[in-house]
Structures are given as structure tokens and as C-alpha cells.
Amino acid sequence: xLRWACRRCVVARTGSTxxxxxxxxxxxxxxxxxxxxIGKNVLAPEQQLDLSRTPDVIRAQRHYWRLRQRYDPTHIDxxxxxxxxxxxxxxxxxYRRTHRAELLHDLVVVKAPTVEPDxxxxxxxxxxxxxxxxxxSLFASxxxxxxxxxxxxxxxxxxxxxxxxxxxxxxxxxxxSRTWLTTTIEGHCQTGRxxxxxxxxxxxxxxxxxxxxxxxxxxxxxxx
Numbered sequence: 001x002l003r004w005a006c007r008r009c010v011v012a013r014t015g016s017t018x019x020x021x022x023x024x025x026x027x028x029x030x031x032x033x034x035x036x037x038i039g040k041n042v043l044a045p046e047q048q049l050d051l052s053r054t055p056d057v058i059r060a061q062r063h064y065w066r067l068r069q070r071y072d073p074t075h076i077d078x079x080x081x082x083x084x085x086x087x088x089x090x091x092x093x094x095y096r097r098t099h100r101a102e103l104l105h106d107l108v109v110v111k112a113p114t115v116e117p118d119x120x121x122x123x124x125x126x127x128x129x130x131x132x133x134x135x136x137s138l139f140a141s142x143x144x145x146x147x148x149x150x151x152x153x154x155x156x157x158x159x160x161x162x163x164x165x166x167x168x169x170x171x172x173x174x175x176x177s178r179t180w181l182t183t184t185i186e187g188h189c190q191t192g193r194x195x196x197x198x199x200x201x202x203x204x205x206x207x208x209x210x211x212x213x214x215x216x217x218x219x220x221x222x223x224x
Contacts, residue, residue, distance in 0.1 A: 001026045007045040008034035019045045027068070029129060030061035037126040047122050049107055054100055060130035063137070071140050079139045082188045087132050089184065093177055096168050101127035134166055145189040160185075 005022045009031060014020075029039030030051065035058055037049040051057045068076050104123040138144055147159040163185065173181055 004038065004042060004045050004048070006031035006034055006036050006038050007048055008036060010045075027064065028061075029064075029126075030058055032058060032061060037122055040125045041120050041122045049104060049122055049126055051126065053107070054103060054126075056100070056130045057126055060133040064133045067133075067137055067140060076136065076140060079136045083132070083135045083139055086184050086188060087128070087135055089180065090167060090169075091128065093169065093173065095131075100130075131167070138163065138166065139188055148185060148189045 001024065002021055003024050005020045005024075007017075007019065010020050011017060024038075029037065031038050031048075035051045037051055037057070042048055064076075101124065104127050108121075108123050144159050144162070
């Protein structure tokens with residue numbers, strides 16, 4: 001997709017401070033070399049956040065690419081789409097985040113303090129990125145999905161306990177919210193049974209970037 005190049009990469013490669021747009025992989029959210037958020041909801045180079053104080057966001061980008069190398073990329077893409085609604089639902093039901101959201105918000109240059117931050121602001125996307133990748137890795141696991149769908153009550157309770165351990169809530173879910181969580185998890189596990197989880201290593205390396213070949217990634221302004 002066409003997006004704004006990492007502003008620090010542009011300066012390092014061209015010596016110019018003028019912004020530039022490049023064709024980049026849609027899954028590249030972070031410039032690993034310069035620790036900048038360059039991905040979703042970044043509409044201008046000045047909106048690229050400095051992540052040097054939030055290394056877990058940077059690690060999440062590396063974790064996501066390892067997932068795409070370990071599993072079939074189409075399987076990870078399906079998990080990414082399927083968990084999007086679940087992630088939004090968790091946030092709506094007061095999922096307890098760390099201090100990362102407040103920290104990233106402090107790093108943003110606020111031009112109009114009286115205006116409430118946009119719900120699609122880049123700092124909000126970056127703040128939730130590590131948890132979103134963790135959620136994807138959980139649903140990508142065939143063992144975890146099979147355990148969720150198991151008829152054995154003892155086997156089925158273990159993955160649910162693992163889910164709550166990784167994604168604690170400020171308050172226990174009750175009533176319809178509890179039913180929503182169970183139904184949503186089971187539904188995603190059902191839809192995730194189709195895609196092949198593992199494939200030929202050579203083929204996976206070739207498919208590592210769905211928008212192009214290894215040469216395309218080598219020409220990326222971030223160079224990773």
C-alpha cells in the first residue's frame with residue numbers, strides 16, 4: 001500500500017527533510033531501525049510516533065513477523081481480521097490496559113488541547129498493538145483452538161483461563177457480556193479451523209510480504 005515513509009529513513013537516505021511516500025507492506029506498522037510508528041492511521045509524517053520509551057510496541061512488530069514466518073501468512077491474515085472485532089469488544093468492555101496509552105498520548109504534540117482525541121488516533125493504535133498481536137498469536141495456535149472446542153470440560157477450561165490471564169479485565173464480565181465473550185471466542189475458533197497452519201518453509205519465506213517479493217522489502221525505506 002502507498003504510505004508515508006519513515007521520516008528518519010528519508011533523512012538518512014536522501015539527506016532531505018521533505019516527506020516522501022513509498023509502496024510498503026501493509027503489515028509494517030513500526031520502523032524497527034528508527035523506532036517510529038509508521039502504520040495504521042498515520043496520515044502525515046509528523047504523526048509518526050517515537051516508540052523509544054515503549055519497547056514492547058517494537059517487540060510486537062517483530063513478534064508479528066515471526067508469526068507470519070511460523071504459520072501460513074493467509075492463516076495469520078484470517079486471524080488478524082477475525083480478532084479485530086473481539087479486540088474492539090474487549091476495549092469497549094473496559095479491558096485493562098497498561099500505562100502505554102497514557103505514555104504515548106504524552107508523546108503526541110497536541111495542537112488543540114480542548115479537542116478530544118480522535119478514536120482512530122495513531123497513538124491509540126500503537127498503544128493497543130502489542131495486545132492485538134498477542135491475541136492473534138493465541139488464535140493462531142491450533143492446540144489452543146482445539147482445546148476451546150473440546151467436549152471435555154476440563155480441557156476446555158484451561159484455554160479460557162489462559163485467555164483471562166493474558167487479557168485481564170478491570171471487572172469480571174457479567175450477563176450478556178459473559179455470553180458475548182464465550183460465543184465470540186468459540187466462533188473465531190470455528191472459523192480458524194479451515195486455513196492451513198503450517199506450510200513449506202521456502203514458500204512461507206516467499207510469501208512473507210503479501211504485497212511483493214523479497215526484493216520489494218529490500219527496497220523499503222526502513223530496510224528491515
